[in-house]
Amino acid sequence: MAGAGPGGLATALYLSRAGHRVHLFERFTRARPIGSGLMLQPTGLAVLADLGLAGRATALGARIDRLVGTDARSGRAVLDVGYWPLGTHVHAIGIHRATLFKLLHEPVSERGMAIRTAYPVASVERDTDRIWLRSPHGLEGPFDLVVDAMGAGSPLRAEARRGGPTRPLGFGAVWGTVPWVDDGFSRHALTQRYVKAKVMIGVLPLGRRTRGGVEEAAFFWSLKPDEYAALEQRGFEAWSAEVRRHWPATAPHLAALGTFEALTLARYAHQTLAHPAGDRIVFVGDSAHATSPQLGQGANMALLDAAALSVALERADDLPAALGEYVRLRRWHVRLYQLLSLTLTPFYQSNGHLLPLLRDGLVAAAAQWGPVQRLLAGMVAGQLLRPLEAIGLEPAPTRSGT
Numbered sequence: 001m002a003g004a005g006p007g008g009l010a011t012a013l014y015l016s017r018a019g020h021r022v023h024l025f026e027r028f029t030r031a032r033p034i035g036s037g038l039m040l041q042p043t044g045l046a047v048l049a050d051l052g053l054a055g056r057a058t059a060l061g062a063r064i065d066r067l068v069g070t071d072a073r074s075g076r077a078v079l080d081v082g083y084w085p086l087g088t089h090v091h092a093i094g095i096h097r098a099t100l101f102k103l104l105h106e107p108v109s110e111r112g113m114a115i116r117t118a119y120p121v122a123s124v125e126r127d128t129d130r131i132w133l134r135s136p137h138g139l140e141g142p143f144d145l146v147v148d149a150m151g152a153g154s155p156l157r158a159e160a161r162r163g164g165p166t167r168p169l170g171f172g173a174v175w176g177t178v179p180w181v182d183d184g185f186s187r188h189a190l191t192q193r194y195v196k197a198k199v200m201i202g203v204l205p206l207g208r209r210t211r212g213g214v215e216e217a218a219f220f221w222s223l224k225p226d227e228y229a230a231l232e233q234r235g236f237e238a239w240s241a242e243v244r245r246h247w248p249a250t251a252p253h254l255a256a257l258g259t260f261e262a263l264t265l266a267r268y269a270h271q272t273l274a275h276p277a278g279d280r281i282v283f284v285g286d287s288a289h290a291t292s293p294q295l296g297q298g299a300n301m302a303l304l305d306a307a308a309l310s311v312a313l314e315r316a317d318d319l320p321a322a323l324g325e326y327v328r329l330r331r332w333h334v335r336l337y338q339l340l341s342l343t344l345t346p347f348y349q350s351n352g353h354l355l356p357l358l359r360d361g362l363v364a365a366a367a368q369w370g371p372v373q374r375l376l377a378g379m380v381a382g383q384l385l386r387p388l389e390a391i392g393l394e395p396a397p398t399r400s401g402t
């Protein structure tokens with residue numbers, strides 16, 4: 001297993017549970033998450049439930065029932081998507097990355113799977129029936145199978161049977177973690193402010209990292225990564241004043257951040273492997289399909305991949321058949337969400353005028369209509385094309401959240 005992000009850790013748990021001997025390799029000296037928070041959708045929560053981890057995710061994270069977007073100038077709500085059309089018990093969870101990492105990492109350690117850190121995988125080597133990992137520190141192996149869970153920048157993507165180009169996206173964002181602020185925010189909603197698609201500011205409730213810990217939120221500001229240096233030059237105060245002008249209620253968040261050092265710049269890229277498997281290698285998560293987080297699906301898709309790979313290995317008679325089955329199980333869900341993400345991102349992050357106009361007019365009006373509300377809820381929940389049913393999982397976490 002190369003890469004100890006959500007995709008790698010979940011796959012390691014599934015494979016170990018099925019009796020495989022798993023070795024994990026991670027480039028960092030200490031396995032750790034990067035960045036602020038993310039949304040676990042009903043799909044990702046169902047996979048965590050299958051791993052026995054959804055109860056803790058639900059207990060620590062923040063229950064998210066709605067996604068609300070407001071036009072900063074008029075104050076008009078232009079996006080309001082709730083999970084309720086899918087059932088009153090259906091929701092997402094806003095969670096800090098560190099919490100998700102801990103949830104997955106603890107059972108990995110308990111199962112005795114050591115993570116070999118400071119091991120930056122660079123390439124693979126093969127003989128007729130085995131495969132090795134190579135890094136500047138030498139060769140590790142032999143293994144029956146390499147699972148590439150090294151994210152969007154994986155150096156092994158050329159090993160896939162059919163690739164696809166990586167496209168850096170024009171916009172990224174700066175993200176930071178701040179204490180929860182009640183005034184003007186709902187604990188159960190991802191709240192965003194827009195000025196056309198040029199300005200996007202968001203606050204995502206994250207719950208707590210530990211029982212009894214402080215409640216937190218992720219704060220983000222959309223920007224072009226190559227404009228970040230100029231922003232830093234303008235100074236934190238000038239930028240804060242601009243953010244406050246668009247959204248006065250974020251003043252406490254900005255005060256809590258205090259400097260640009262509290263923010264992490266995230267660059268987004270889009271790539272989809274047409275066939276995320278090769279000779280004794282398989283790709284899960286962002287190494288197979290990376291995109292902007294606008295739809296909040298990436299970690300959930302990584303978890304779905306992990307579950308699908310485990311089902312495929314169980315179902316098939318030999319490794320090539322299992323990898324073929326894995327590709328089949330995930331193909332259409334991945335393609336649909338990659339397409340949706342690529343298509344929808346410019347409605348929220350671009351310099352254009354027409355797309356945000358459509359978003360705030362036509363789409364906002366259509367979203368009042370029941371069938372469209374249901375479609376949007378299904379899309380945001382990650383449930384279009386029923387990816388869970390394909391791998392024999394329940395579509396939503398149970399009330400007990402186990």
Ligand SMILES: Cc1cc2nc3c(=O)[nH]c(=O)nc-3n(C[C@H](O)[C@H](O)[C@H](O)COP(=O)(O)OP(=O)(O)OC[C@H]3O[C@@H](n4cnc5c(N)ncnc54)[C@H](O)[C@@H]3O)c2cc1C
Binds near residue numbers: 003038154266267285
């Ligand atoms: C700002 C931001 C917000 C997001 N919000 C959401 C959200 O709300 N919901 C959602 O579902 N998704 C979200 N995503 C996407 C989500 O973070 C990713 O899709 C998810 O982390 C992918 O998991 P992964 O395990 O495939 O890869 P990663 O999380 O990228 O993990 C890859 C791991 O591999 C390691 N690695 C990399 N290269 C090497 C190497 N050469 N050798 C060894 N190890 C290596 C890395 O250090 C890392 O630990 C967001 C992403 C960003 C940037």
